[in-house]
Amino acid sequence: MTPTDSEHALRGAGLRVTRPRLAVLDVVAERPHADTGTVLDGVRALLPAVSHQAVYDCLGALTDAGLLRRIQPAGSAARYELRVGDNHHHLVCRSCGAVTDVDCAVGHAPCLATDDAEARGFEVDEAEVIYWGRCPACSTTLRSRS
Ligand SMILES: [Zn+2]
Ligand SMILES: [Zn+2]
Structure with a gap:
């Protein structure tokens, strides 16, 4: 997804466009099935000031809005992908x-x-x-x- 696609996707889902949300979409686009820690590291590389909690909140909001799919194989951390x-x-x-x-x-x-x-x-x-x-x-x- 290009940044513009991400913005459209967020608006289409009725979500406000924020830098952390764009960063989360960006990281998951690059690393399908990334776990929370990977998303956190990736987002922090782009936006060093963002808190853990903000990233968790983004993951929750994006998943609830249907922009991310969350899977959690037994014994594994939750993983996220854009293929929904x-x-x-x-x-x-x-x-x-x-x-x-x-x-x-x-x-x-x-x-x-x-x-x-x-x-x-x-x-x-x-x-x-x-x-x-x-x-x-x-x-x-x-x-x-x-
Ligand atoms: Zn293997
Ligand atoms: Zn998948």
Whole structure:
């Protein structure tokens, strides 16, 4: 996203354009699936005076507004990305924690139908899918060690 795109996105979501918010969008654009610490470091490199709390607030506001998607694989810190609205899923490496996007075969939520949930009167709006395994780098390391 260019700075102008970010401004449009913020205004479109009804949020005020602030420098910390622009910086957060910038950092997440450069580092998809960045965790909070990475976002914090990145924002501080751009705006040294910004407080931790301000960055947390930005992440919350941007996530609530649907400009950021927050994912939190078990055992991992929350991670943020700009790719929203396409119901894509994630490959997570058990060894190094690397997160990779994979397209959803269906493309919209909830992509896994469950007749049983409907039968129970539960309205499902999302299925959270994480594929766990080993990334290419980690599976190569494992193989060469044995
Ligand atoms: Zn790995
Ligand atoms: Zn993703």
